[in-house]
Amino acid sequence: MDTETQHEIQAKSKKQKKKMKSQKKREKLKKDAVEKDAVEECKEGDKPPEIAFPPTFSVSEIKNKQRRHFMFMKYKQEKRKEKLQLKKKKKKEREALGDAAPPKPVPKTIENQRIYDETTVDPEDEEVAFDEGTDEFSAYFNKLTNPKVLITTSDRPRGRTVRFCEQLATVIPHAHVYYRRGLALKRVIPQCVARDFTYLMVVNEDRKVPNGLVLCHLPDGPTAHFKVSSVRLRKEMKRRGKEPTEHHPEVILNNFTTRLGHSIGRLFAALFPHDPQFVGRQVATFHNQRDFIFFRFHRYIFKNEKRVGIQELGPRFTLKLRSLQKGTFDSKFGEYEWVHKRHEMDSSRRKFHL
Amino acid sequence: MADKSQICSVWVGSETGILKGVSLAKKQAFNFCEMSSLSRDQEVCALCWGDAQESEVLVGCANGTVKTFSTEKGIFTESRQCGDGWQGKFTGLAVTDSALVTCVESGLVNVWKEGSTDTVEINAGSSVCRMRQNPSQRHRVATGGKENGLKVWDLERPDSPIFTAKNVRNDWLDLRVPEWVRDMAFIPDSEKIVTCTGHHQVRVYDPASPQRRPVLEAEFGEYPFTALSLPCSPGSVVVGNTQGQVAMLDLRKGLVRGCLKGLAGAVRGLQCHPSLPLVASCGLDRFLRIHSLEDRSLQHKVYLKSRLNCVLLSSRDLEAGPPAADTDVEVKEKDEVEDEISEVGITLL
Structure with a gap:
């Protein structure tokens, strides 16, 4: 039960998506750890899970190189999956809307953001x-x-x-x-x-x-x-x-x-x-x-x-x-x-x- | 045209022969000419006020005509042929009591009396770069040019100059130092004259002292100076060069007080406001810029589409509207004028 709520929270936070990359990384790892520790916690009794972990946990803190590499790969894969899913979802939405879909956003470049130059020649001048x-x-x-x-x-x-x-x-x-x-x-x-x-x-x-x-x-x-x-x-x-x-x-x-x-x-x-x-x-x-x-x-x-x-x-x-x-x-x-x-x-x- | 010309406080002459008026208060610029009859030989070479009330602007064209522009009516009222085009372009234009003084590149200074055909001619030597009038003693003018040192003339006694500058001493190799006076100005409340040269020197001459050589020499940059102007506060001078570097120099020791930034091309015209710490500059980069001399910041920047040769500031407050006589008319016109902004399509920064 506890893990489920955790998952929900995680999912919500992911939907919000406004957090920094590093923070996300940390959360993800936290999630993994939660899963492991949750089993132990069930044995020990009900404790708030936040207290159990150091607040700054990152992949780079894992000492075992193989393990660290593995974790990092896993994290990367997860992220890629998510990205693809989001893309798919957006595409579906766009297809569903058909013609009513909002126009695709134009990427910002320093050329189309150019400061207007007042000397631009008007051909009729x-x-x-x-x-x-x-x-x-x-x-x-x-x-x-x-x-x-x-x-x-x-x-x-x-x-x-x-x-x-x-x-x-x-x-x-x-x-x-x-x-x-x-x-x-x-x-x-x-x-x-x-x-x-x-x-x-x-x-x-x-x-x-x-x-x-x-x-x-x-x-x-x-x-x-x-x-x-x-x-x-x-x-x-x-x-x-x-x-x-x-x-x-x-x-x-x-x-x-x-x-x-x-x-x-x-x-x-x-x-x-x-x-x-x-x-x-x-x-x-x-x-x-x-x-x-x-x-x-x-x-x-x-x-x-x-x-x-x-x-x-x-x-x-x-x-x-x-x-x-x-x-x-x-x-x-x-x-x-x-x-x-x-x-x-x-x-x-x-x-x-x- | 009249309502347009009355609000203008800065007048600029361009290489394409257009007289431009700029109103800084309304942030607008106007062309005062017929677009159909444009030609390069009408290039504006010199500008000056025709009278003390600043209701007339005299425009010296490259083909030897001096046109009178009325700022009240907004039209050219008079045109007068002063010399031929082949003697060179105008290098200076001045008005004394009931007479017009012109100077051309070949060195001929002419005094055209009102109503009579006979003129006084002064030969000021070859290749004159500039002629300037003493604002306090209006019958005195100074000339100078390439290999043609500074000379001060009294127009009432045109036979010989009242002051002729002597070239500086030979350099350390005992070689003659070349002369090239590009612009000069009379320092008010003293006899002194400040000049700038094509060899990036600023020199101060004092005709009151027995010394005919400069009493002060300062250098700035490494490119030829093209224009010079005296600000309202005494003790300094503003100079501009062919790379668009404008600097304020101190006339007590000849040190740089500060540089004005933002210019992209050679300076052709430079004028300081007679009472405010402002300087207007124009040049080949086609912009009119107005800098504050106090903090040296750029106050206004106007794109005027043609290469600009000379600038003329009115002595009233540049940001203020037209002279106080017709303020109530102005209020009515304001809405109309604002509609025009989009038409004219010139924006001030």
């Missing part, structure tokens, strides 16, 4: 449209200029950086890789402008690993500075396709919603020629998630009317914006439109800038 229509990229978007990209590195590149540049040049049409030859960027830029380059791309390396990217739009800016991480070259990629062709790829820009994000998105879009050659079936993707920009390069195929197959061609890398500077590269006297200030800006994990 006249002022932003005018600002974007007359900015430095407007010549490209009005189809007046064709992109031509110069790719170079920090001085004396080694190892992966060289290959990274070569592979970037196969992704971006009309890209030319040049050896830096120890030249200062401020002296390179006028020569690039004179030769009708529209972009200067500088890959920085540290200990043979590419770690920075300066993307400078010519002739009059802006200049963006990115941190580069997780570079994976073609050779290191699993299940990659054949070498990319020389067709102009399509460009996908994902999640660039704020005013700053728009500027960065336009900066990437203007790297590629206007009209993609769909024969090549190649896509370059810049996907922004939590202010990290993921670059992927794919080839796609329509298998039938519904299904599409994709094949990654590589390389892949991740960018994070450090600063956006007005005008061409001038880190000393240039005016910055946006600078990432870690201690001031990263106070909330739910605040994103792009």
Whole structure:
């Protein structure tokens, strides 16, 4: 009888389910002990069972290792069973309710909990449209200029950086890789402008690993500075396709919603020629998630009317914006439109800038 | 338009050529321009009050026109061509008794007298970055720029400057120190002038003393200063640089009193309230921010959609409504205005 009431209490407490894990663990063990001791108690007489046990009893207190392991496994199994039962029950309830079932709760992520950014661009906003229509990229978007990209590195590149540049040049049409030859960027830029380059791309390396990217739009800016991480070259990629062709790829820009994000998105879009050659079936993707920009390069195929197959061609890398500077590269006297200030800006994990 | 412009206490000029009015009390922002006739050559380069009652705002555009905006009527009442666009953008705008003073990047300071076509021309040297007027002696202006030291001019005697600063001594390698005055201000109740440079120095000059070199030099950060403003309390100066760092410096020893946080991009315009411990800053990050100078906390933050070039504060209490003359009108309008908030879609923090 006593055990039954105990069980009931246990069951009730489990229904309430609001207790801490450790507490539950303790209770469960208590329950086992109760079962054992209850037999003894019946012999001894009626005593309140709570007094008989030390209040803090846990699996870890069992000295015998085998026994401890056994108890712990048992506890785990019990818990799993319970969980599955609860799940089943919920599913049944949901089925029973049919259409009237409450909608499934959406999991909380830091992206959908994002702090609202007041600079989020409204596509119907006249002022932003005018600002974007007359900015430095407007010549490209009005189809007046064709992109031509110069790719170079920090001085004396080694190892992966060289290959990274070569592979970037196969992704971006009309890209030319040049050896830096120890030249200062401020002296390179006028020569690039004179030769009708529209972009200067500088890959920085540290200990043979590419770690920075300066993307400078010519002739009059802006200049963006990115941190580069997780570079994976073609050779290191699993299940990659054949070498990319020389067709102009399509460009996908994902999640660039704020005013700053728009500027960065336009900066990437203007790297590629206007009209993609769909024969090549190649896509370059810049996907922004939590202010990290993921670059992927794919080839796609329509298998039938519904299904599409994709094949990654590589390389892949991740960018994070450090600063956006007005005008061409001038880190000393240039005016910055946006600078990432870690201690001031990263106070909330739910605040994103792009 | 009139009811909108009367409640505005902060005026901001943008790179897209829009004059923006912000009402901090109502937490609203308005654009005062025709959206159909926007163009980049109307970029607002300078702002100043047209009269002592602050009923007119003078707007200097990049194409060389100076427009007069009436804050009572809420419309542009007058437009005047002051020089050509090719001489550079306006670097300063000032009003003396019945005359308008303009300065362009090429170094030409012009005094445009009311009603007459003849002008007084002063050549202040090449690449002038800023011209400022002495608020107490309104016929005195200061100019300075790149490789163009501080000069103080008397507009009544335009032949030669009344004060020319001398460059500091050569450095320890006996090399010439480059000059680059980016902004300056007259310290009230004294002859002194404080300047900030493109080489992150703040210098104080004293024309009253025989010394033509700075009497005080302070440094802050490592990026060029772009703007400077004097708060109402004496003995300090607020400077901003190209990375959005704004600091309050003490003018007695040149030490940093504190930094203002929250800016993301270069500062273009900085102005302190003439009587309250408040400072307004705007810049390339498209936000107008108002900080308190007492505890250095951010009071207001307004997203204004375009890059901002200059800011102008009215001398009344920023949080208060329009001037007391028409308070009863305001009460009626309040409900209408609150309805508009959702339309305008600009929120203040």
